[in-house]
Amino acid sequence: MRLSENPVLTKELRTRMRGTRAYWIILAYVGLPSLVVLITYISYTAYQSPSGSQAAFQLGKVFYSTVFTIQALLVGLITPALTAGGVSLEKEQRTYDLLSLTKLPHRAIIQGKLFSATLFVALLLTSSLPLASLCFLLGGIAPSQVVAAYVILLSCAFLYGSVGIASSSVAKSTTNATSAAYGSILLLFFLTLPLAVMGIGRSFGAGSPGVGLTALNPVGAVNSGNLSELYYGISLPAWLPALMLNCLMGVILTVTAIHRLEYPRTDRSPLLRLLCAGFAAVAAFFVYGFLAPRSTAAGGVLGRSVDSMMAVSILTLCGTIVIAGIFATGDRLTAAGSLLRLIFDPRRLRIGDAASGFLYCVLLVLLCGAILYIGAGTFPRTPILKLILLCLAFLWVIGMMGLWLSMAARNRWSALATTFAFSSVLFVVPMLTLVNLGNGPKKPTTLTNLLYLSPIPAALELSGQDMKEIRSPQLAFGNTSFLLVTSVLYCSAGALFLVGAERNRRRQ
Amino acid sequence: MPLVELVNLRKEYKNLVAVKGLSLTLEPGDIFGFIGPNGAGKTTTIKMLATLLEPTSGIARVDGINVADDPDAVRSVIGYMPDAFGVYDDFKVWEYLDFFAAAYKVPKVDRPGLIDMALELTTLTVKKDAYVDELSRGMKQRLCLAKTLIHDPKVLLLDEPASGLDPRARIEIKELLKELKSMGKTIIVSSHILPELADFCTSVGIIERGEMIVAGPIETIMQQVLGGRVLEIRVPDIDRQKAADLLPAVEHVRSVKLIGETLRVDYNGSLDDQSDVLLALIHGGVRVQSFAEQETDLEDIFLRVTKGLVA
Numbered sequence: 001m002r003l004s005e006n007p008v009l010t011k012e013l014r015t016r017m018r019g020t021r022a023y024w025i026i027l028a029y030v031g032l033p034s035l036v037v038l039i040t041y042i043s044y045t046a047y048q049s050p051s052g053s054q055a056a057f058q059l060g061k062v063f064y065s066t067v068f069t070i071q072a073l074l075v076g077l078i079t080p081a082l083t084a085g086g087v088s089l090e091k092e093q094r095t096y097d098l099l100s101l102t103k104l105p106h107r108a109i110i111q112g113k114l115f116s117a118t119l120f121v122a123l124l125l126t127s128s129l130p131l132a133s134l135c136f137l138l139g140g141i142a143p144s145q146v147v148a149a150y151v152i153l154l155s156c157a158f159l160y161g162s163v164g165i166a167s168s169s170v171a172k173s174t175t176n177a178t179s180a181a182y183g184s185i186l187l188l189f190f191l192t193l194p195l196a197v198m199g200i201g202r203s204f205g206a207g208s209p210g211v212g213l214t215a216l217n218p219v220g221a222v223n224s225g226n227l228s229e230l231y232y233g234i235s236l237p238a239w240l241p242a243l244m245l246n247c248l249m250g251v252i253l254t255v256t257a258i259h260r261l262e263y264p265r266t267d268r269s270p271l272l273r274l275l276c277a278g279f280a281a282v283a284a285f286f287v288y289g290f291l292a293p294r295s296t297a298a299g300g301v302l303g304r305s306v307d308s309m310m311a312v313s314i315l316t317l318c319g320t321i322v323i324a325g326i327f328a329t330g331d332r333l334t335a336a337g338s339l340l341r342l343i344f345d346p347r348r349l350r351i352g353d354a355a356s357g358f359l360y361c362v363l364l365v366l367l368c369g370a371i372l373y374i375g376a377g378t379f380p381r382t383p384i385l386k387l388i389l390l391c392l393a394f395l396w397v398i399g400m401m402g403l404w405l406s407m408a409a410r411n412r413w414s415a416l417a418t419t420f421a422f423s424s425v426l427f428v429v430p431m432l433t434l435v436n437l438g439n440g441p442k443k444p445t446t447l448t449n450l451l452y453l454s455p456i457p458a459a460l461e462l463s464g465q466d467m468k469e470i471r472s473p474q475l476a477f478g479n480t481s482f483l484l485v486t487s488v489l490y491c492s493a494g495a496l497f498l499v500g501a502e503r504n505r506r507r508q
Numbered sequence: 509m510p511l512v513e514l515v516n517l518r519k520e521y522k523n524l525v526a527v528k529g530l531s532l533t534l535e536p537g538d539i540f541g542f543i544g545p546n547g548a549g550k551t552t553t554i555k556m557l558a559t560l561l562e563p564t565s566g567i568a569r570v571d572g573i574n575v576a577d578d579p580d581a582v583r584s585v586i587g588y589m590p591d592a593f594g595v596y597d598d599f600k601v602w603e604y605l606d607f608f609a610a611a612y613k614v615p616k617v618d619r620p621g622l623i624d625m626a627l628e629l630t631t632l633t634v635k636k637d638a639y640v641d642e643l644s645r646g647m648k649q650r651l652c653l654a655k656t657l658i659h660d661p662k663v664l665l666l667d668e669p670a671s672g673l674d675p676r677a678r679i680e681i682k683e684l685l686k687e688l689k690s691m692g693k694t695i696i697v698s699s700h701i702l703p704e705l706a707d708f709c710t711s712v713g714i715i716e717r718g719e720m721i722v723a724g725p726i727e728t729i730m731q732q733v734l735g736g737r738v739l740e741i742r743v744p745d746i747d748r749q750k751a752a753d754l755l756p757a758v759e760h761v762r763s764v765k766l767i768g769e770t771l772r773v774d775y776n777g778s779l780d781d782q783s784d785v786l787l788a789l790i791h792g793g794v795r796v797q798s799f800a801e802q803e804t805d806l807e808d809i810f811l812r813v814t815k816g817l818v819a
């Protein structure tokens with residue numbers, strides 16, 4: 001069905017603009033930044049003595065920053081509210097059954113709701129054009145910067161809208177859906193806020209170090225319209241990675257929402273897996289592309305070489321754990337044959353069950369590892385290989401545990417929650433050792449070796465070989481031996497989980 | 509080929525069996541009344557037929573299509589009206605129907621004509637441009653029925669279509685269903701208000717705790733359950749005792765009850781022999797004011813066959 005023929009889209013657009021509510025929202029959306037701009041102007045002229053074109057340029061930049069920062073916040077505030085009730089409200093109003101029995105595919109329902117919300121935000125953004133044009137009047141801002149800000153805000157609207165619609169398709173009530181949507185967006189906002197702060201500093205020439213993913217935060221995004229970064233020697237706009245990641249994440253959430261609603265369900269596992277792999281690859285591509293070459297340059301952009309590799313290592317490992325939990329749990333297996341054969345059969349990769357999820361995660365780690373290896377530049381590659389090995393060992397234990405719990409637990413959610421809890425314990429407990437050791441005497445003890453039970457400190461240990469002065473003492477027996485010990489430990493635990501899963505399967 | 513066919517249909521929830529091995533066959537043009545107390549399994553059965561719930565076991569076919577195999581194909585031949593439904597309040601009446609017509613992929617050029625027809629059938633033409641939230645509950649019910657008809661389905665699944673309506677609105681819905689019957693639609697209608705169904709159903713099924721206790725044409729069920737028919741006889745006050753004494757002696761009369769001013773006679777003889785009752789009264793000198801066979805009394809059947817286990 002073409003989008004223009006989608007009755008849900010027509011309905012949403014028609015009813016959203018009916019009555020006075022939409023006009024009040026537009027008024028508030030334009031009124032609030034206008035008021036702030038006015039106050040900014042008054043305070044600027046009161047404390048500065050403007051003269052000449054440079055002062056006008058400066059004021060133009062301040063106006064730009066003010067207008068788009070407020071818009072970024074407003075988009076984050078308004079968009080989830082437009083979509084969080086998309087499905088749950090239909091269920092609460094008892095119109096969902098009637099709608100789902102028509103010939104309209106569930107895809108069209110979700111698309112209609114999401115696009116109408118995004119289009120409404122586009123309308124709000126358009127309504128702020130006269131305000132943005134003030135920047136041109138004063139100068140100091142390039143048209144491409146304004147266009148970039150609008151594009152990134154629209155991509156944020158799409159992402160936030162899809163967070164809302166995904167919450168709505170899962171939650172039982174609109175209240176829950178709204179809380180979940182705002183909670184997720186706030187988490188995303190505050191997690192990426194440090195990047196934004198650094199980006200804003202760099203954008204205004206304050207000399208603070210910049211990071212390539214500034215635009216992941218909407219406030220950072222609108223202020224990074226004039227930035228460009230070098231990726232593998234190619235200069236690209238700084239907001240491009242965030243734009244791609246926002247859109248990919250939005251599509252993943254939208255597909256998940258459709259999958260959640262559908263009956264009878266279409267198997268979307270291959271599509272979802274492809275999208276997730278795409279997301280991981282794009283993230284790895286940009287992160288490693290930006291960080292790794294700089295890590296070797298003495299006094300490079302980041303200054304401290306270990307910081308970048310730490311970030312890369314942590315990102316890779318956390319990503320591994322998250323995806324392993326999600327993909328290696330699922331409904332009970334019905335396929336025949338031994339579990340070990342099912343797990344490693346590459347032909348089953350297109351099937352969305354828990355057994356094939358492990359191999360998929362392995363491929364994902366190898367993909368990220370390969371990008372990291374290539375993007376590492378002149379950084380010593382042995383630690384990277386060790387890191388990939390550790391990731392795989394950790395993936396094995398988490399994956400097998402997920403698989404075992406899929407057979408033993410009552411439902412998928414309890415299997416997933418337990419897997420996450422287990423991986424959190426593996427992460428956090430040895431991390432505490434790291435903190436304690438950091439405060440204690442800086443000499444090697446056997447206790448230090450416990451660091452290798454958690455992949456994060458182990459990765460830090462691997463990536464930062466010259467970190468003695470800032471962190472805990474070195475390992476008592478050297479990192480390679482304990483990397484091997486930890487890997488063997490993880491592999492044995494994973495094998496035990498596999499045996500448990502096979503037994504449970506046979507019993508059923 | 510039967511239009512609707514249920515074979516040992518079963519639906520289980522965690523700790524509850526909502527429908528236990530239900531079987532039913534309906535031919536084109538049949539109007540089936542689904543009777544049962546609240547929680548008996550009527551809505552669950554209708555929802556399984558409407559493809560909103562997946563049967564745990566058994567087969568449900570509509571127009572020869574298994575609902576579990578191809579729900580999308582089933583959806584295009586059924587029109588479903590739930591017991592509790594919502595409407596889009598910020599829509600006009602014609603917009604509401606146009607929305608559903610578009611959702612059922614009715615070609616754009618055909619929609620205005622179909623909307624007018626549906627509105628005419630449900631006597632809502634004058635409200636075409638009114639907002640849905642301005643309609644009364646009865647009108648909303650008729651609007652939902654109009655929506656159900658917009659794609660011209662072969663089978664209508666109506667779950668408690670007249671619940672919560674005032675007597676006038678209920679009569680209007682009943683008249684509408686009769687109209688649909690004359691149009692040749694196959695209808696499954698559930699209700700726990702029994703007189704609603706007796707007028708126009710060709711057959712009924714009584715369900716309790718997920719089990720179909722009895723099903724078939726009303727006459728047959730009457731014969732099965734009551735074992736005969738009920739005659740209502742009115743006589744003057746002074747002759748009432750004499751009539752009550754005479755009647756038990758007449759052949760095929762099983763019992764006589766005085767309810768208000770009417771004598772209710774449980775008679776299991778043939779239709780030809782029924783006149784013997786009247787003859788006996790007249791010969792006995794009783795002045796008969798009225799003599800009639802009681803209208804189908806579904807309530808009586810219902811009370812006899814159900815145990816009041818769910819309410």
